[in-house]
Amino acid sequence: xxxxxxxxxxxxSVLVRDEPRVLTRITELxxxxxxxxxxxxxxxxxxxxxxxxxxxxxxxxxxxEQAIRQVEKLHDIIKVIDHGLEKFVDRELVLVKVRxxxxxxxxxxxxxxxxxxxxxxxxRHALTFEATGDEGKITAFIEQMRPFGIIExxxxxxxxxxxxxxxxxxxxxxxxxxxxxxxxxxxxxxxxEVGNLF
Amino acid sequence: MTGFNGxxxxxxxxxxxxxxxxxxxxxxxxxxxxxxLTFHPEVRHILARHEQGAIHAAEGWAKATGQLGxxxxxxxxxxxxxxxxxxDAMMDSIPLLAITGNVAQHLIGTDAFQEAxxxxxxxxVTKHNYVVxxxxxxxxxxxxxxxxxxxxxxxxVLVDIPKDVQLAAFGGMIPDPHARPAPLAPRADAVERAxxxxxxxxxxxxxxxxxxxxxxxxxxxxxxxxxIPTITTLMGLGAFPxxxxxxxxxxxxxxxxxxxxxxxxxxxxxxxGLRFDDRVTGRxxxxxxxxxxxxxxxxxxxxxxxxxxxxxxxxxxxxxARALMDxxxxxxxxxxxxxxxxxxxxxxxxxxxxxxYGVKAITDRLAPDDILSTDVGQHQMLAAQLAxxxxxxxxxxxxxxxxxxxGFPAAIGAALTQPDVRSVVIAGDGGFQMTAQEFATLTKYDxxxxxIAIINNSFLGMVRQWQELFHERRxxxxxxxxxxxxxxxxxxxxxxxxxxxxxxxxxxGAIDAWLADPRSSLLEVVVxxxxxxxxxxxxxxxxxxxxxxxxxxxxxxxxx
Ligand SMILES: Cc1ncc(C[n+]2csc(CCOP(=O)(O)OP(=O)(O)O)c2C)c(N)n1
Numbered sequence: 010x011x012x013x014x015x016x017x018x019x020x021x022s023v024l025v026r027d028e029p030r031v032l033t034r035i036t037e038l039x040x041x042x043x044x045x046x047x048x049x050x051x052x053x054x055x056x057x058x059x060x061x062x063x064x065x066x067x068x069x070x071x072x073x074e075q076a077i078r079q080v081e082k083l084h085d086i087i088k089v090i091d092h093g094l095e096k097f098v099d100r101e102l103v104l105v106k107v108r109x110x111x112x113x114x115x116x117x118x119x120x121x122x123x124x125x126x127x128x129x130x131x132x133r134h135a136l137t138f139e140a141t142g143d144e145g146k147i148t149a150f151i152e153q154m155r156p157f158g159i160i161e162x163x164x165x166x167x168x169x170x171x172x173x174x175x176x177x178x179x180x181x182x183x184x185x186x187x188x189x190x191x192x193x194x195x196x197x198x199x200x201x202e203v204g205n206l207f
Numbered sequence: 208m209t210g211f212n213g214x215x216x217x218x219x220x221x222x223x224x225x226x227x228x229x230x231x232x233x234x235x236x237x238x239x240x241x242x243x244l245t246f247h248p249e250v251r252h253i254l255a256r257h258e259q260g261a262i263h264a265a266e267g268w269a270k271a272t273g274q275l276g277x278x279x280x281x282x283x284x285x286x287x288x289x290x291x292x293x294x295d296a297m298m299d300s301i302p303l304l305a306i307t308g309n310v311a312q313h314l315i316g317t318d319a320f321q322e323a324x325x326x327x328x329x330x331x332v333t334k335h336n337y338v339v340x341x342x343x344x345x346x347x348x349x350x351x352x353x354x355x356x357x358x359x360x361x362x363x364v365l366v367d368i369p370k371d372v373q374l375a376a377f378g379g380m381i382p383d384p385h386a387r388p389a390p391l392a393p394r395a396d397a398v399e400r401a402x403x404x405x406x407x408x409x410x411x412x413x414x415x416x417x418x419x420x421x422x423x424x425x426x427x428x429x430x431x432x433x434x435i436p437t438i439t440t441l442m443g444l445g446a447f448p449x450x451x452x453x454x455x456x457x458x459x460x461x462x463x464x465x466x467x468x469x470x471x472x473x474x475x476x477x478x479x480g481l482r483f484d485d486r487v488t489g490r491x492x493x494x495x496x497x498x499x500x501x502x503x504x505x506x507x508x509x510x511x512x513x514x515x516x517x518x519x520x521x522x523x524x525x526x527x528a529r530a531l532m533d534x535x536x537x538x539x540x541x542x543x544x545x546x547x548x549x550x551x552x553x554x555x556x557x558x559x560x561x562x563x564y565g566v567k568a569i570t571d572r573l574a575p576d577d578i579l580s581t582d583v584g585q586h587q588m589l590a591a592q593l594a595x596x597x598x599x600x601x602x603x604x605x606x607x608x609x610x611x612x613x614g615f616p617a618a619i620g621a622a623l624t625q626p627d628v629r630s631v632v633i634a635g636d637g638g639f640q641m642t643a644q645e646f647a648t649l650t651k652y653d654x655x656x657x658x659i660a661i662i663n664n665s666f667l668g669m670v671r672q673w674q675e676l677f678h679e680r681r682x683x684x685x686x687x688x689x690x691x692x693x694x695x696x697x698x699x700x701x702x703x704x705x706x707x708x709x710x711x712x713x714x715x716g717a718i719d720a721w722l723a724d725p726r727s728s729l730l731e732v733v734v735x736x737x738x739x740x741x742x743x744x745x746x747x748x749x750x751x752x753x754x755x756x757x758x759x760x761x762x763x764x765x766x767x
Contacts, residue, residue, distance in 0.1 A: 029338075030327075033330065034330060037330055038331075041331055071511070075508065078507050078508035078512075079508050081507070082506070082507075082508055084335040084355055085335075
């Protein structure tokens with residue numbers, strides 16, 4: 010797909026059978042096609058034998074649409090959800106270890122409180138905070154702490170769920186409905202006239 | 208005698224699924240399976256001389272019949288020798304089951320003798336793959352693997368079986384084959400929109416790909432009902448009869464003038480079962496610049512991957528073609544017909560003695576039921592341009608991967624499907640030597656219906672052509688003439704008779720003798736080397752920028 014759409018981040022969740030190599034299959038597919046994975050989190054779901062992965066992939070809308078179609082073809086994939094088509098909630102968790110001195114200790118704790126971050130470890134020269142929130146909040150928290158001296162951080166990557174009950178999910182999430190994002194710009198006009206139908 | 212173990216369960220499962228022939232090569236990690244074979248005479252095993260020969264033969268079998276091809280190999284080097292064939296089957300959507308042995312489970316991951324992580328290696332070139340963890344699970348996995356290989360867009364599936372699993376006592380059940388899913392019908396509203404676009408077309412073109420081989424009858428009816436000029440891609444050759452006046456030939460890099468011009472001028476392009484390979488499209492933004500594109504494919508990921516479809520239709524090729532028959536009325540205008548006829552007249556027939564001349568003389572002798580397989584290179588493109596196929600599944604070529612060494616073993620595989628059908632292979636002197644050892648397979652099984660033609664131009668011809676056109680004739684490492692074997696003697700060493708023609712006068716007699724030979728036989732056609740394949744769309748150019756005939760400069764060079 011040679012579309013000239015601007016590159017942006019896309020949030021995709023994939024429900025998979027919990028089998029060896031499933032993660033490799035997906036990441037290999039992304040890697041081979043040159044799609045860079047910006048973050049990835051994996052965990053079990055409420056259903057036995059089913060895992061859920063959340064990917065943040067950079068690229069144009071067309072590229073991401075193509076990536077999703079390729080992933081949908083893999084045998085161990087149960088469902089792919091493009092959160093760009095949905096209202097969703099997403100969260101990320103970060104651990105931040107910040108340097109403190111007697112002079113900065115109070116200020117650091119105050120900022121953490123503003124971000125509703127919790128202290129999970131206390132040292133003589135450092136405090137470790139845990140914060141959750143959307144990506145923007147996490148980034149802002151880290152930026153606020155940076156002047157004091159960040160010793161290390163670990164972010165989990167985003168996790169996401171579609172808002173509302175499953176019954177609210179429009180049919181195209183189950184890929185039997187309309188699909189968008191097929192057209193390079195040059196043909197967009199025509200395409201709009203005719204419409205895209207699978 | 209072996210008890211009923213995993214290995215026996217494997218054969219019983221294959222037999223239960225109707226697998227009557229497998230191709231393969233034994234080795235340490237698959238010996239229990241070969242041992243168990245002696246108890247299962249209901250399955251015929253064909254021993255190739257290299258795993259690559261075995262898997263290409265399985266591909267040829269599958270391509271000629273549309274049925275599953277099955278190949279067997281040992282672990283490590285045996286398994287890795289399958290990789291090229293798996294990639295080939297993946298690219299050309301061939302239903303294939305590859306079964307490999309592996310070291311015992313407790314040795315996996317220890318770099319044991321002849322261990323290779325074949326499921327890891329083949330991840331990108333298989334539709335799916337498995338490691339079997341217990342004998343009892345084996346039949347279920349085989350059943351699922353066969354189902355995956357054959358459903359939707361077909362492809363290769365690999366099942367890796369550790370040796371201890373082959374030897375473990377079997378207490379499971381042999382399952383019945385999975386029912387194949389009903390072919391996917393296109394959505395009614397998509398069909399309705401496509402019909403609207405078709406009805407308004409003034410210069411329509413139908414483009415038919417390899418995914419249409421089993422939809423040939425419906426697609427032919429569709430083209431005739433609407434009177435749409437029809438192009439068959441390299442993989443689609445035979446899906447529409449070449450004798451029909453609506454047929455325009457093949458598109459793309461070495462496509463016909465008519466096909467490429469028609470694409471460039473079309474206002475509606477209906478593509479069925481094709482994936483717009485870059486060798487077909489040329490420069491993508493110059494492809495079908497005026498056309499609304501209706502793209503019909505079973506694989507959603509192919510739609511919009513390269514060329515934007517204004518109207519994507521996901522569905523089975525035959526069902527969709529049938530649906531598009533609704534209210535068909537002839538569309539072919541006088542102007543469009545005249546234009547097409549003019550372009551068709553511009554296909555230049557082969558001139559004097561050369562590869563094209565030889566290929567044409569051979570393909571002119573094909574009967575509609577004959578299977579034609581090729582290797583990769585100039586002879587392949589010439590055969591695709593010059594052969595006239597009336598039926599589907601008569602043309603075997605490595606399209607997507609362009610695998611040298613494919614043609615000969617694939618022809619053997621196809622020949623074994625129907626002993627009374629002639630299986631002709633046209634190969635180059637270069638590619639033939641990649642799997643020439645499969646002469647032995649012909650001899651071992653007394654396969655009598657393979658007719659091999661080597662177009663010997665003493666060069667890696669297609670590479671030489673590119674060096675000539677794009678590298679100022681610096682012929683780097685493409686000359687074979689100083690070291691080629693005497694192909695007739697080589698064949699003779701395996702008990703295969705050979706015939707040779709070195710000029711136009713000798714050719715008819717040599718072809719007659721070659722075809723009349725009651726056994727499989729070889730024809731060597733010795734041709735001058737400085738001939739190119741034209742028309743040609745240079746890489747990166749648009750289809751309308753095609754070079755229609757061989758440039759004068761080279762014609763002079765060729766007469767030396
Ligand atoms: C396995 C493999 N290696 C290399 C190539 C690159 N290649 C494409 S065509 C060609 C030349 C083929 O020469 P030959 O078999 O003599 O056929 P000709 O072109 O002369 O008809 C080569 C080397 C390939 N397609 N496959």
